[in-house]
Amino acid sequence: MDIRAQKTFEALFALEDVREMLRQSLPGSTGPTDMDGFNEQIRHIRSVIDDLEAGTGVPEITKIGGTLGIRSREEEYVNIQPIQAAGRLTPEARKALIAYGDGYSTCDSCRKPFRLDKISKPPIADFHQELAAFLNMDTARVVPGARRGFQAVTSSLVKPGDTVIVSSLAHYTEFLAVEGAGGVVKEVPLNENNIITADAVADRIEDVTAETGKLPALIMIDHFDYQLANEHDVSGIGKVARQYDIPFLYNGAYTVGVMPVDGKKIGADFIVGSGHKSMASPAPSGVLATTDEWADVVFRTTQMTGDLTNRKFGVKEVEMLGCTLMGSTLMAMIASFPTVKERTQKWDEELKKSNFLMDKLLEIEGSAVLSEYPRKHALSKVDTTGSFDVVAEKHKRRGFFFSDELTKRGIVGEFAGATRAWKLSTYGLSWEKINYLADSLQDIAEKYEIKVNRDKL
Numbered sequence: 527m528d529i530r531a532q533k534t535f536e537a538l539f540a541l542e543d544v545r546e547m548l549r550q551s552l553p554g555s556t557g558p559t560d561m562d563g564f565n566e567q568i569r570h571i572r573s574v575i576d577d578l579e580a581g582t583g584v585p586e587i588t589k590i591g592g593t594l595g596i597r598s599r600e601e602e603y604v605n606i607q608p609i610q611a612a613g614r615l616t617p618e619a620r621k622a623l624i625a626y627g628d629g630y631s632t633c634d635s636c637r638k639p640f641r642l643d644k645i646s647k648p649p650i651a652d653f654h655q656e657l658a659a660f661l662n663m664d665t666a667r668v669v670p671g672a673r674r675g676f677q678a679v680t681s682s683l684v685k686p687g688d689t690v691i692v693s694s695l696a697h698y699t700e701f702l703a704v705e706g707a708g709g710v711v712k713e714v715p716l717n718e719n720n721i722i723t724a725d726a727v728a729d730r731i732e733d734v735t736a737e738t739g740k741l742p743a744l745i746m747i748d749h750f751d752y753q754l755a756n757e758h759d760v761s762g763i764g765k766v767a768r769q770y771d772i773p774f775l776y777n778g779a780y781t782v783g784v785m786p787v788d789g790k791k792i793g794a795d796f797i798v799g800s801g802h803k804s805m806a807s808p809a810p811s812g813v814l815a816t817t818d819e820w821a822d823v824v825f826r827t828t829q830m831t832g833d834l835t836n837r838k839f840g841v842k843e844v845e846m847l848g849c850t851l852m853g854s855t856l857m858a859m860i861a862s863f864p865t866v867k868e869r870t871q872k873w874d875e876e877l878k879k880s881n882f883l884m885d886k887l888l889e890i891e892g893s894a895v896l897s898e899y900p901r902k903h904a905l906s907k908v909d910t911t912g913s914f915d916v917v918a919e920k921h922k923r924r925g926f927f928f929s930d931e932l933t934k935r936g937i938v939g940e941f942a943g944a945t946r947a948w949k950l951s952t953y954g955l956s957w958e959k960i961n962y963l964a965d966s967l968q969d970i971a972e973k974y975e976i977k978v979n980r981d982k983l
């Protein structure tokens with residue numbers, strides 16, 4: 527986040543304090559009236575605005591951010607945390623969080639037909655249409671996390687005893703979604719390069735059908751998996767799904783919001799994305815998009831009538847439990863969306879950074895990239911058993927020596943103590959930070975007499 531955004535953010539926090547003080551001073555309030563505190567905050571806001579205009583006050587901001595509990599890790603450090611990178615909020619999202627913090631704040635102007643995705647002020651209905659268009663699907667809903675998207679689909683399509691085809695690297699939430707519906711997972715094996723191919727999916731469908739006498743109810747495959755972030759052949763799998771007439775759920779937890787995703791081109795019946803993982807949105811948020819063919823099934827409306835009262839809630843969608851993200855979570859997602867849309871067009875640059883760092887890591891003798899290489903994603907799994915872990919074995923801090931060295935250099939986000947196989951993400955880091963990171967890894971290696979073949983590649 528740039529410093530102006532931080533400053534604005536800080537002023538907003540101070541304004542919230544002022545608002546609370548004013549609220550407490552209203553007639554009938556039992557709260558104390560703190561005029562000194564009030565004046566202090568006003569002076570503070572004035573000074574923040576002055577700083578903003580003058581472009582100064584950087585160290586002070588960090589300090590204030592700390593006391594307010596703002597997590598400013600990405601501002602102060604080079605953060606390589608593997609799963610948070612693309613979920614970090616934009617400044618616009620942070621402001622929306624404050625402005626819409628009250629629980630049902632999106633419902634102020636909810637009018638007939640009384641459903642979240644129909645609200646036009648703020649423009650939630652438009653956002654739903656934009657989301658569907660962004661994924662080249664017909665209809666979209668926001669959901670509390672990708673997992674709730676899986677759940678909506680399995681609970682609509684999978685009957686007790688049905689089988690569901692998943693990857694051998696499927697996320698655990700896919701297992702739970704299938705189990706919740708009473709289904710059974712059937713995993714597709716990886717090939718020698720740790721990839722799920724279309725042929726492997728077809729073979730598994732044949733096996734399962736022969737075994738159970740019935741076609742699987744659903745195919746659910748992650749475009750990039752969470753363990754290695756390898757790319758799986760989702761377009762080929764989409765074709766196989768069509769051939770067997772089995773609905774196909776594309777898990778875009780690691781793609782929707784960072785790279786272009788075209789549901790129709792892939793041949794997906796359902797696209798699921800994670801807001802807090804890849805769409806610069808707060809948790810829990812996500813998206814479930816589908817085609818006209820499936821919309822009435824997965825977004826079916828209630829048919830229930832109260833037996834005593836005869837009440838009906840006709841427009842409410844059963845799988846969505848009526849409405850989903852009702853306040854600041856959704857508004858922050860909407861606030862980040864223009865940035866998110868734009869950044870998907872810069873995916874190639876993210877890949878260059880990812881590959882550059884891996885190349886530099888490979889120059890450190892004894893290091894390996896466990897993910898497919900060259901990288902097709904910013905998330906990677908690396909193995910430093912033959913490099914940093916050799917040092918760890920002799921070092922008095924054991925595996926923590928590596929984290930100590932990284933922290934000293936302002937690099938955070940690795941799992942402390944993990945010097946063998948570990949994951950990192952370069953997503954969103956500037957080239958300046960990438961270069962610094964590469965140099966730091968090589969410097970640490972050389973400090974401990976690990977050979978570095980600089981500029982080998």
Ligand SMILES: Cc1ncc(COP(=O)(O)O)c(C=O)c1O
Pocket residue numbers: 609670671672673674697699748750751752777779780799800801802803811812
């Ligand atoms: C591949 C994959 N799918 C799904 C999920 C679940 O996403 P969410 O937290 O949005 O429910 C994750 C989360 O880590 C994931 O890595």
